[in-house]
Amino acid sequence: MSQDTLTPTTAPAAGSPLLRVTDAIAARREAAMGSFRHRWGGLPRPARFVPAGLLLLVLIMLPVWDKSLRESTGSGIPVIGTPNTSFSGVLFLVGAFALCAIGLNVVVGFAGLLDLGYVGFYAIGAYTVAVFGSPSSDLATAYPWLICIPIGIALTMIAGVILGGPTLRLRGDYLAIVTLGFGEIVRLTIVNTDPLGNRAGISNIPKPPGEKSDGSKLFGVVDIAPFYWLILALILLILVLVSNLERSRVGRAWLAIREDEDAAELMGVPTFRFKLWAFAIGAAVGGLSGGIFASRQGFVNPDTFDVLTSILFLAAVVIGGSGNKFGVILGAVIVVYVPERLRGFDETLFAAWFVVLVIALAVTLISRRKTLFATNLRAAATLVGGVLGFVVAVGVGTQLHSIVTEVGTENPTRLLVGAVAVVLIVGLLLVRLVGSAQAEGAHAAAIFLGAFLTVLVGAIAPYVFDEIGDGIQALRYFAFGLALIVMSVFRPQGLLPSRRRATELADRKKEVAVGVNA
Amino acid sequence: MSTPDHPELKPDAVEAPDSILPDAPPPSIDESVDLPEPEAHVSVGEKLLEMRNITLRFGGVTALDGVDFAINRGEILGLIGPNGAGKTTCFNVMTGVYQPTDGTVWFDGKKLGRRKKYQITRLGIARTFQNIRLFPEMSALENVMVGADARHKTSVPGAVFRLSPRHFREEREGRERAMELLRFVGIADLAHAAARNLPYGYQRRLEIARALATEPTLLCLDEPAAGFNPAEKAELMDLIRAIRDQGYTVLLIEHDMRLVMGVTDRIVVLEFGKKIAEGTPAEVRDNPAVIAAYLGVPEGEPTDVA
Amino acid sequence: MLLEITDLAVAYGRIEALHGISIQVDAGEIVTLIGANGAGKSTTMRAISGLRPASRGSIIFDGEDITNLRADLRVTRGISQAPEGRGIFPGMSVMENLDMGTYARKDRRSPARDADLERVFALFPRLKERRTQVAGTMSGGEQQMLTIGRALMARPRLLLLDEPSMGLAPMLIQQIFSIIKEINAQGITVLVVEQNAQQALSIADRAYILETGSIVKSGQGRDMLGDPAIKAAYLGVA
Amino acid sequence: MDFSALFDDFGQLTATGFTQGAIYALVALGYTLVYGVLRLINFAHSEVFVTGTFAAILTLRLVGVGADEAVPGTVMVIVALAAATVAAMAASGATALVVERVAYRPLRKRNAPPLVFLISAIGASIAISEAFGVFYSRDNVPVGNLIQPSTQFEIFGASITNQMILVVVAAFGVMILLDTIIRRTRLGRGIRAVAQDPDAAALMGVNKDRVIAWTFVLGGLMAGVAAVLYDLQFGVTKFNAGFLLGLKAFTAAVLGGIGNLRGALLGGLLLGLIENWGQAVIGSSWRDVIAFVFLILVLMFRPTGLLGESLGRARA
Amino acid sequence: ATGCSSGGDDDGDTTASGDKACGLTIAFVGAQTGGEAALGINISNGAQLAVDQYNEKNADCKVTLKKFDSEGKPEKASTVVPEVVQDEKIVGVVGPAFSGETKATGPTFEEAGLPIITASATNPALAENGWKIFHRILGNDAAQGPQAALYIKNDLKASKVYVVDDASEYGKGLSDIVKKDLGSVVVGSDTVQDGQTDFSAVVTKIKSSGATALFYGGYYDEAGLLRKQLTQAGGQAITLIAGDGVKDTKFVDGAGTAAAEGTIVTCPCLPPEKAPGTFFEDYKKAFNAEPSTYSAEAFDAATVFLDGIADGKSTRADMLEFVKAYDKQGITKQVKFDAKGEVADKGVWAYKFEGGKIVALKEIK
Numbered sequence A: 001m002s003q004d005t006l007t008p009t010t011a012p013a014a015g016s017p018l019l020r021v022t023d024a025i026a027a028r029r030e031a032a033m034g035s036f037r038h039r040w041g042g043l044p045r046p047a048r049f050v051p052a053g054l055l056l057l058v059l060i061m062l063p064v065w066d067k068s069l070r071e072s073t074g075s076g077i078p079v080i081g082t083p084n085t086s087f088s089g090v091l092f093l094v095g096a097f098a099l100c101a102i103g104l105n106v107v108v109g110f111a112g113l114l115d116l117g118y119v120g121f122y123a124i125g126a127y128t129v130a131v132f133g134s135p136s137s138d139l140a141t142a143y144p145w146l147i148c149i150p151i152g153i154a155l156t157m158i159a160g161v162i163l164g165g166p167t168l169r170l171r172g173d174y175l176a177i178v179t180l181g182f183g184e185i186v187r188l189t190i191v192n193t194d195p196l197g198n199r200a201g202i203s204n205i206p207k208p209p210g211e212k213s214d215g216s217k218l219f220g221v222v223d224i225a226p227f228y229w230l231i232l233a234l235i236l237l238i239l240v241l242v243s244n245l246e247r248s249r250v251g252r253a254w255l256a257i258r259e260d261e262d263a264a265e266l267m268g269v270p271t272f273r274f275k276l277w278a279f280a281i282g283a284a285v286g287g288l289s290g291g292i293f294a295s296r297q298g299f300v301n302p303d304t305f306d307v308l309t310s311i312l313f314l315a316a317v318v319i320g321g322s323g324n325k326f327g328v329i330l331g332a333v334i335v336v337y338v339p340e341r342l343r344g345f346d347e348t349l350f351a352a353w354f355v356v357l358v359i360a361l362a363v364t365l366i367s368r369r370k371t372l373f374a375t376n377l378r379a380a381a382t383l384v385g386g387v388l389g390f391v392v393a394v395g396v397g398t399q400l401h402s403i404v405t406e407v408g409t410e411n412p413t414r415l416l417v418g419a420v421a422v423v424l425i426v427g428l429l430l431v432r433l434v435g436s437a438q439a440e441g442a443h444a445a446a447i448f449l450g451a452f453l454t455v456l457v458g459a460i461a462p463y464v465f466d467e468i469g470d471g472i473q474a475l476r477y478f479a480f481g482l483a484l485i486v487m488s489v490f491r492p493q494g495l496l497p498s499r500r501r502a503t504e505l506a507d508r509k510k511e512v513a514v515g516v517n518a
Numbered sequence B: 001m002s003t004p005d006h007p008e009l010k011p012d013a014v015e016a017p018d019s020i021l022p023d024a025p026p027p028s029i030d031e032s033v034d035l036p037e038p039e040a041h042v043s044v045g046e047k048l049l050e051m052r053n054i055t056l057r058f059g060g061v062t063a064l065d066g067v068d069f070a071i072n073r074g075e076i077l078g079l080i081g082p083n084g085a086g087k088t089t090c091f092n093v094m095t096g097v098y099q100p101t102d103g104t105v106w107f108d109g110k111k112l113g114r115r116k117k118y119q120i121t122r123l124g125i126a127r128t129f130q131n132i133r134l135f136p137e138m139s140a141l142e143n144v145m146v147g148a149d150a151r152h153k154t155s156v157p158g159a160v161f162r163l164s165p166r167h168f169r170e171e172r173e174g175r176e177r178a179m180e181l182l183r184f185v186g187i188a189d190l191a192h193a194a195a196r197n198l199p200y201g202y203q204r205r206l207e208i209a210r211a212l213a214t215e216p217t218l219l220c221l222d223e224p225a226a227g228f229n230p231a232e233k234a235e236l237m238d239l240i241r242a243i244r245d246q247g248y249t250v251l252l253i254e255h256d257m258r259l260v261m262g263v264t265d266r267i268v269v270l271e272f273g274k275k276i277a278e279g280t281p282a283e284v285r286d287n288p289a290v291i292a293a294y295l296g297v298p299e300g301e302p303t304d305v306a
Numbered sequence C: 001m002l003l004e005i006t007d008l009a010v011a012y013g014r015i016e017a018l019h020g021i022s023i024q025v026d027a028g029e030i031v032t033l034i035g036a037n038g039a040g041k042s043t044t045m046r047a048i049s050g051l052r053p054a055s056r057g058s059i060i061f062d063g064e065d066i067t068n069l070r071a072d073l074r075v076t077r078g079i080s081q082a083p084e085g086r087g088i089f090p091g092m093s094v095m096e097n098l099d100m101g102t103y104a105r106k107d108r109r110s111p112a113r114d115a116d117l118e119r120v121f122a123l124f125p126r127l128k129e130r131r132t133q134v135a136g137t138m139s140g141g142e143q144q145m146l147t148i149g150r151a152l153m154a155r156p157r158l159l160l161l162d163e164p165s166m167g168l169a170p171m172l173i174q175q176i177f178s179i180i181k182e183i184n185a186q187g188i189t190v191l192v193v194e195q196n197a198q199q200a201l202s203i204a205d206r207a208y209i210l211e212t213g214s215i216v217k218s219g220q221g222r223d224m225l226g227d228p229a230i231k232a233a234y235l236g237v238a
Numbered sequence D: 001m002d003f004s005a006l007f008d009d010f011g012q013l014t015a016t017g018f019t020q021g022a023i024y025a026l027v028a029l030g031y032t033l034v035y036g037v038l039r040l041i042n043f044a045h046s047e048v049f050v051t052g053t054f055a056a057i058l059t060l061r062l063v064g065v066g067a068d069e070a071v072p073g074t075v076m077v078i079v080a081l082a083a084a085t086v087a088a089m090a091a092s093g094a095t096a097l098v099v100e101r102v103a104y105r106p107l108r109k110r111n112a113p114p115l116v117f118l119i120s121a122i123g124a125s126i127a128i129s130e131a132f133g134v135f136y137s138r139d140n141v142p143v144g145n146l147i148q149p150s151t152q153f154e155i156f157g158a159s160i161t162n163q164m165i166l167v168v169v170a171a172f173g174v175m176i177l178l179d180t181i182i183r184r185t186r187l188g189r190g191i192r193a194v195a196q197d198p199d200a201a202a203l204m205g206v207n208k209d210r211v212i213a214w215t216f217v218l219g220g221l222m223a224g225v226a227a228v229l230y231d232l233q234f235g236v237t238k239f240n241a242g243f244l245l246g247l248k249a250f251t252a253a254v255l256g257g258i259g260n261l262r263g264a265l266l267g268g269l270l271l272g273l274i275e276n277w278g279q280a281v282i283g284s285s286w287r288d289v290i291a292f293v294f295l296i297l298v299l300m301f302r303p304t305g306l307l308g309e310s311l312g313r314a315r316a
Numbered sequence E: 001a002t003g004c005s006s007g008g009d010d011d012g013d014t015t016a017s018g019d020k021a022c023g024l025t026i027a028f029v030g031a032q033t034g035g036e037a038a039l040g041i042n043i044s045n046g047a048q049l050a051v052d053q054y055n056e057k058n059a060d061c062k063v064t065l066k067k068f069d070s071e072g073k074p075e076k077a078s079t080v081v082p083e084v085v086q087d088e089k090i091v092g093v094v095g096p097a098f099s100g101e102t103k104a105t106g107p108t109f110e111e112a113g114l115p116i117i118t119a120s121a122t123n124p125a126l127a128e129n130g131w132k133i134f135h136r137i138l139g140n141d142a143a144q145g146p147q148a149a150l151y152i153k154n155d156l157k158a159s160k161v162y163v164v165d166d167a168s169e170y171g172k173g174l175s176d177i178v179k180k181d182l183g184s185v186v187v188g189s190d191t192v193q194d195g196q197t198d199f200s201a202v203v204t205k206i207k208s209s210g211a212t213a214l215f216y217g218g219y220y221d222e223a224g225l226l227r228k229q230l231t232q233a234g235g236q237a238i239t240l241i242a243g244d245g246v247k248d249t250k251f252v253d254g255a256g257t258a259a260a261e262g263t264i265v266t267c268p269c270l271p272p273e274k275a276p277g278t279f280f281e282d283y284k285k286a287f288n289a290e291p292s293t294y295s296a297e298a299f300d301a302a303t304v305f306l307d308g309i310a311d312g313k314s315t316r317a318d319m320l321e322f323v324k325a326y327d328k329q330g331i332t333k334q335v336k337f338d339a340k341g342e343v344a345d346k347g348v349w350a351y352k353f354e355g356g357k358i359v360a361l362k363e364i365k
């Protein structure tokens, strides 16, 4: 019966051994997170502000730090710095995406409306600033930035209402395809409309006012940091406003709509009006983000606003944890930052990845509330096992590395296939083992496997991919696609699920076709 | 806690049917809670809702066929009839889920006409559902607050920018009222549990609290006792009475005759979408048409299925 | 012994709904399971039919341990459940629904299937009248009949009925119980969950009382009817 | 606006639109099947299709039908076509199965929220398409010369080529076959049962996982056929060819009423026709706009598509 | 320019001559991944070949080619380019590859004073921005369009021409010029979509217009499919004339050898086989593929910078000056830029597809 489809299957027996391991880890981390949340919530307010303030400070300082490191050592921040592309530029893009994710989260996470065409609003925001602000647009009004942005927000809100009006009566996936169509309609209309610059786009988009002490423009083209700070400030502002909404009658109404639209309406919620509001608010935030994006870039063309971008927005929301504002920001980080980070691969990245893995596992172990002694023992065992695993893996990896180098790039594909086969076999063996072994063994095995895999791939990949494309770059999107799958499987509820979603189970309530006569 | 008139409600009288929350108290009604008076203050007995010649067809099926009856202010009216007689459909017509093919519904001196569902709720009709339809991931308290929000006026911009004091007042009042109602139906201790985790019986109570939160004049309950055992049914009877005693008018659909006969003031009987009888419980019980169509012969040979 | 459940525990997420119950059903019996809301009756049924995995304990059916068997394979072994509420396929016709009952049978094209169909039609003439009607448009009672009829089409050895009388008009309730007796008389073992304890106990050979996930009492159906504690708690007789 | 083009070439536009629509419809079937059972937009279906197009091309090359060879003799055409079709169906079916196993089943086992399926599907879609792009080629990959298109007859000013006939006939044939499978066979009943109520289906002895896997495979097989027809029709494929086609096919499925097999057919054909007529009037670059605006208009008046949903559940 | 030593004089085994600048980097900016990667890789390969050849000869003092992946997208390019300009070792940029990304990033290069030579962005407006750093090593669309029209009128003598573009900045710009120059012979025009595969509606329109020639402004992907479907539809024979975006043997992959036969492409580029030296063979050897559109131009663009490096230009300002004064025979043309950064020699050639190969016909004059 339907009730069962609403339940989590954390009970054993189901699924492959691998699934069981990931489940076990997830459950444990869940417990840790839960208690973290509990403790965090229990802290007095000021105590909660301190770490948040520190985090904010770090975020603000990132580009400065990167710049100074670059000047002194020649390369940016280790591990997190982005090779072959501007770090503050990436930070800005992450910010623009995060802003969109926050806006889209209102629509998808709060009100439960699936919107696959959110990029349409982003585009409208960007183009409003371009058309009204650029002296080279057909309109040539060349309004200053400070006027363009509000116009952009207003126009996107109107666009949200125009799209929502006729279509919000549709349910679920029908709405999804219609919104997807909307996004495409916006893009193609720009492509085909002369005053909007067609595919050639519009350049000379105004930038925010402001000057540096030396008289040069604050918001320039080479130094993107000011734009990053601007978008960071806007994110904070929008977060506050959205939180206000969330903790109000409106937020409750959205949740109710998401849970059961008919019942909500029968409890006095004007569902249509609130859905329209969700659309309009989401649109406005997207429009704002688009406007800032356009002025940062100084140029827009329709190719930027394709379906894939829409899907990435949605991926940010879902991966981060639909319904949780901070989660979706994290999602934006992953969706934008990770592919950019993968432009280059280096040892620091492996090392960091590995350290994070070990620490995460140690923490989850500690969080299992056992006696202190047993806990410490386990954590120590994990750490030691992990370090040993790492050493072995590095040894094997280095060996392989030199073999590969010697063999040269004669037949890298065969080597890769061979290596993958080895890893798969070792992995399967380990997983089999893990299926029955104690948790500690599982962790050690997982760490070993993970380290081995990474080092191996790191050792071979450059040689293999030199042949195929240009370095690891070529595989970025392939890896990204796989990462989406892995992340979905590993954390279906999102990285930082909302409190509700944390407990939420597959909630595909059977829509009762009409009315409430179930 | 429970009053002496309701001995069944003493904590030890019923086993707590609850495995999730072992230390939750058994359900009990706190009648010291003073529910806000329903909005209209007209004397008991006057017609509150009137179904006038309501007909509803779905394609070939005539679910309601010229149904005519009225609910008087302050009474508990029972609506019974065989399966598929059109009872739930009546609710759906009253609450705007369906538009009648023919006929009009009058409520509190107004035609319902083509009003939207939420407008009807705001007019003062609230309901529960035959199959429970709570907002499963929201807490019990939030569920009730959604109901209470039906009477609130904070606009979306008001909520975004928090400029008006009304927002804060309404939030506070809504919360207080929701807690009050949860206490009234006896599940205040579970206010912060997600609705989906509540045991079945508590979910039904929560539905009633949520409906009451919209400050209705008329409360419609659709088989609130389905799946309850007799002891639980007795408890529910007390709850329904308590609601009526607070001045609400109640319309009740139920198949359990002991409950219906025990709690209602009047009963309307439907069959094949037509009203076949109306009267006091005693009258209806002895009505041969009702016996033939619905009640069946007390202990005996199978009659034709409705 | 046809069905033997030992120390069965079932959990929903981290919440344990059954804390280790043991139930036996002999071939040819009618056994009933009664208990308050949320006691775990439906959970027990789902565990037997395989819709919920057991976290502990064992389920042995006809000498075979089926604890970890998939639900659909249990149907092949001869366990058929008429689920709580509406378990019909609303978009299929009555006939198609009944045919779904034979899905797991090897002899689904044989005369045996036709004979079973006749048997179901004999029990529920209404289904015969409405065989082409789309099941979703049927009334609650008819859907309940269909659910039971469909379970019978699987030619089960053990029939699990979860609250067959829920939401039915009084007249139909009487009918349902006489049908259960009839089915049983045809040699099918029945495990029935009911809120209508009075009726259930009066037709049952044996009964178990479930409270918050544990069996608190078991015995002969008739004996239970006379038990004052049970009367107070489940029969509503003060 | 240029209505004269529409009137002058109405017959031809209709014929070609119909052909295009038939391909849409075949791919749409895959979306509809999976949606009907799992209530899930299988975003990776477009790549299931692309796999088929590549498999067919490579098979053709293997049997000696290259892009630079001359058109082979009739017997060879039939043999090659059969081989390509089998290969494409096998490849697409296998891909669909793998996608189900890797990207969906683990999620199903953990009762992930529906949106997560969407993301996982998109991940699979990106990964598969990029895999072709990186490991095979980012360019157009030509199909061997198999059939020399030639006009068979003219009707209403439209010249109908052998290729069009093949595409349409094959599409209809396959669709009728699928419809029969769903309606008449035990597997079909199982699919419908799982679509309507998975748990009740399990209680009837339906192996849910197997049925779901079969649903994907069936959708994949359809996509395989569509892939061969696509190869024949356009003579070329590309690593990202699935994207636009998938989008259109999904639109077609929704247009007809997603979850409804006949709806997929109707939606596909209609979309093909509307696009072609519309392009003639307001220009090819508005093609997708025409398609989506049409979709929105239809949904405004029929919120569940032209034929409504049926595979899953008929209204109670 | 003083000390302009040709690369060939220097043998790898000699010690570094005093005036060579060492440890410098040339950047390539353009698509390396994503849907537009094919064209981007053509170009980066051309540049790579030039750099590799230079390094072979100057093993003691190598130049690095750093490839920055813009995915062909302005928003990615405008994030990547600040990184490029902040790397002081980079003294010259081959690219950006597309007009859109060039438009988006021009101001950044300008601000940093980093000279760029695009080997493929042919939109005429790019040279009108007043960017001092901008150079283009091939004729822009404004140069090519009139020549294409000339060819259609004089050589094909077509009386009915249909014009189709792909709405891209390049394609639309080019076909607008052609349309204007052809005047009344144009019997109809249409715009197709990027990534479109089904051209049945356009084909129907072209056929019924009675046109005997079709000018296509766009790239080889769509052009190939359009060509094929045009042939398949039967009816009157139609000659396809297209711009340099179609000048690629991959066009034949889409169209098929038979349908591609006789297709004319115009290109402001010298036929690669006419290129002096061994470019064609070297490229084929290095990348296991024939040089493709813009590969040779990219080779020339990189060579300009390499010459500058060999000449000891180690700062961007010096390099910029060097580029402005450059005047040497490259493999595609005499490389010399005018004040706006446009290459002086804009000779437009007509090519023809024959047996799946591109054969140079003549220089259009």
Ligand SMILES: Nc1ncnc2c1ncn2[C@@H]1O[C@H](COP(=O)(O)OP(=O)(O)OP(=O)(O)O)[C@@H](O)[C@H]1O
Binding pocket: A514, A517, B058, B061, B062, B063, B081, B082, B083, B084, B085, B086, B087, B088, B089, B090, B130, C137, C138, C139, C140, C141, C167, D316
């Ligand atoms: N949306 C609908 N479309 C078609 N028929 C409907 C619809 N809703 C209800 N019906 C039909 O109308 C009749 C009355 O249904 P209703 O649900 O009101 O019965 P009921 O009296 O509440 O029965 P029960 O006691 O089983 O709840 C039934 O025959 C039912 O099949």
Ligand SMILES: Nc1ncnc2c1ncn2[C@@H]1O[C@H](COP(=O)(O)OP(=O)(O)OP(=O)(O)O)[C@@H](O)[C@H]1O
Binding pocket: A003, A004, A006, A007, B017, B018, B019, B020, B196, B197, B198, B199, B200, B201, B227, C012, C015, C017, C035, C036, C037, C038, C039, C040, C041, C042, C043, C044
């Ligand atoms: N899907 C679910 N998720 C979480 N908890 C559940 C779920 N279904 C049931 N439970 C809990 O498990 C316990 C047993 O439920 P079950 O449905 O078996 O009770 P029951 O005896 O059948 O009651 P009823 O008379 O209401 O049918 C209850 O506490 C219930 O809240």
Ligand SMILES: [Mg+2]
Binding pocket: B087, B088, B089, B130
């Ligand atoms: Mg009802």
Ligand SMILES: [Mg+2]
Binding pocket: C041, C042, C043, C084
């Ligand atoms: Mg139950």
